Amino acid sequence: MLPIVQVQGLTKKFGDFTAVDGVSFEIKQGEILGLLGPNGAGKTTTFQMLLGLVTPTAGSIRMFGKDLAMHREEILSQVNFSSTYISMPYSLTAEENLWVAAKLYGLSDIARRIDEVVKKLEMEEFRHKLTRKLSSGQMTRLTLAKAILTEPKILFLDEPTASLDPDIAHKIRALLKDVRRSAGLSILYTSHNMREMEEMSDRIIFLQKGKVVAQGTAQEITERFGQRDLEDVFLKLARES
Amino acid sequence: MKFHRIHALITRHLFLYKRSLPRLMEIFYWPFLDLVVWGFITVYLMKFQGQLPGVVTFFLGALILWDVLFRAQQGITISFLEEIWSRNLMNLFASPLKPSEFLAATMALSVFKVAMVSCVMVAAAYFFYSYNVFMIGLSLVPFVLNLIITGWIIGVLTTSLIMRFGQEAEVLAWGMVFLFQPISCVFYPIEILPKWLQAIAWANPATHVFEGMRGVLSGGSLPVAHLGWATGLNLLYLATIIGVFHWTFNICKEKGLLVRVGE
Numbered sequence: 001m002l003p004i005v006q007v008q009g010l011t012k013k014f015g016d017f018t019a020v021d022g023v024s025f026e027i028k029q030g031e032i033l034g035l036l037g038p039n040g041a042g043k044t045t046t047f048q049m050l051l052g053l054v055t056p057t058a059g060s061i062r063m064f065g066k067d068l069a070m071h072r073e074e075i076l077s078q079v080n081f082s083s084t085y086i087s088m089p090y091s092l093t094a095e096e097n098l099w100v101a102a103k104l105y106g107l108s109d110i111a112r113r114i115d116e117v118v119k120k121l122e123m124e125e126f127r128h129k130l131t132r133k134l135s136s137g138q139m140t141r142l143t144l145a146k147a148i149l150t151e152p153k154i155l156f157l158d159e160p161t162a163s164l165d166p167d168i169a170h171k172i173r174a175l176l177k178d179v180r181r182s183a184g185l186s187i188l189y190t191s192h193n194m195r196e197m198e199e200m201s202d203r204i205i206f207l208q209k210g211k212v213v214a215q216g217t218a219q220e221i222t223e224r225f226g227q228r229d230l231e232d233v234f235l236k237l238a239r240e241s
Numbered sequence: 242m243k244f245h246r247i248h249a250l251i252t253r254h255l256f257l258y259k260r261s262l263p264r265l266m267e268i269f270y271w272p273f274l275d276l277v278v279w280g281f282i283t284v285y286l287m288k289f290q291g292q293l294p295g296v297v298t299f300f301l302g303a304l305i306l307w308d309v310l311f312r313a314q315q316g317i318t319i320s321f322l323e324e325i326w327s328r329n330l331m332n333l334f335a336s337p338l339k340p341s342e343f344l345a346a347t348m349a350l351s352v353f354k355v356a357m358v359s360c361v362m363v364a365a366a367y368f369f370y371s372y373n374v375f376m377i378g379l380s381l382v383p384f385v386l387n388l389i390i391t392g393w394i395i396g397v398l399t400t401s402l403i404m405r406f407g408q409e410a411e412v413l414a415w416g417m418v419f420l421f422q423p424i425s426c427v428f429y430p431i432e433i434l435p436k437w438l439q440a441i442a443w444a445n446p447a448t449h450v451f452e453g454m455r456g457v458l459s460g461g462s463l464p465v466a467h468l469g470w471a472t473g474l475n476l477l478y479l480a481t482i483i484g485v486f487h488w489t490f491n492i493c494k495e496k497g498l499l500v501r502v503g504e
Contacts, residue, residue, distance in 0.1 A: 103249035
């Protein structure tokens with residue numbers, strides 16, 4: 001089967017600085033690929049290029065077999081993302097923000113879909129609250145709700161559980177696994193929580209200074225580097241750099 | 242272009258007006274205050290009616306029409322700034338939304354803003370100064386449409402500059418339009434300007450509108466030549482500035498500025 005995401009020789013230079021250097025990977029349908037690396041490794045720039053927000057200097061990004069640059073609108077209508085580092089309009093309620101997102105992606109039966117997502121993410125208590133009054137955990141849930149609301153086929157998640165308490169974080173991970181199973185969702189996932197990466201990812205690619213330095217399952221990577229677990233691999237690679 | 246995406250963006254901004262006093266002030270308070278201050282100046286100038294015939298109609302008419310241009314520009318630029326302030330640009334441009342749809346939505350919002358502000362100003366001018374802007378007659382419609390387009394042009398230009406140069410350029414949202422005011426001949430005829438500046442002013446569509454307005458208020462007929470020039474220049478500049486916006490958008494994506502604008 002054709003991979004749902006194909007990234008070939010992806011490179012991004014900002015002047016003399018190379019943020020991403022010839023990165024290649026694929027994501028199959030229903031697969032969760034973990035993107036790991038220390039700060040400044042190029043994870044965020046890779047994400048931004050995959051979302052069409054930053055133009056690559058070289059290389060290609062194909063999703064559903066189509067080139068992102070040529071079929072931006074068609075591809076992005078089937079993709080969504082969530083990041084701890086983004087926000088949503090503060091003066092709108094959580095539900096209003098979801099309504100706008102649903103409309104933006106051309107969803108039908110918006111009210112029913114919002115009800116479903118609100119229930120899944122346990123957002124009832126703050127669905128009518130202004131976004132500016134949400135706690136960071138509630139805000140994270142809202143951006144996640146926005147991401148799964150549109151029933152994407154590919155989801156890019158940048159530290160989706162970073163500001164959640166362990167209980168909610170556990171529920172979110174279970175939800176993502178469930179959505180992946182039922183809808184065949186493909187996910188690109190970053191986190192600084194190594195246990196979470198091991199739990200969530202089918203495969204992991206490890207970025208360092210913009211380059212892929214290792215890829216495989218969590219077990220393959222730990223064995224290759226002769227370490228106990230992913231956290232030790234991370235520390236070893238991060239300190240070497 | 243997909244209407245549902247434009248609709249989404251328009252509704253997102255209209256939600257703001259439901260509960261934001263500063264945003265309502267922008268529509269009701271500031272234009273009203275403008276009119277009151279200028280209205281009193283006009284009342285004072287009426288004492289010199291002999292030396293300045295038609296001063297009331299010129300001044301209040303010009304003020305209301307200038308506000309059409311100003312609010313049309315603000316409708317575009319402030320909508321973009323709202324997205325920066327709420328760190329929402331990434332959500333928008335990582336969605337299927339096209340830059341042209343974004344512009345279309347901000348243009349629609351600017352028409353909404355102009356309509357609201359105009360109602361306030363027209364009503365206030367009538368009740369406080371017995372001034373009826375509709376005495377301009379049928380030419381009022383093409384005048385207003387042309388000024389809205391001029392406002393869009395300045396708005397898109399300002400938005401492109403803010404997108405490219407970031408937070409430092411935000412002040413242009415309020416200042417840029419006033420760069421065009423002296424050469425728009427809002428409150429005085431073009432002959433007042435030095436010859437070299439007149440040449441520049443004639444290249445400004447707003448000048449043709451205000452010259453035309455004065456012609457009509459002095460008893461002239463529909464200023465077809467002025468309207469033709471204003472419309473022609475507006476269409477030329479609008480097409481150019483939309484091209485500039487798309488070009489700037491692509492530069493920002495190349496330089497990674499789109500995700501950092503406002504930081």
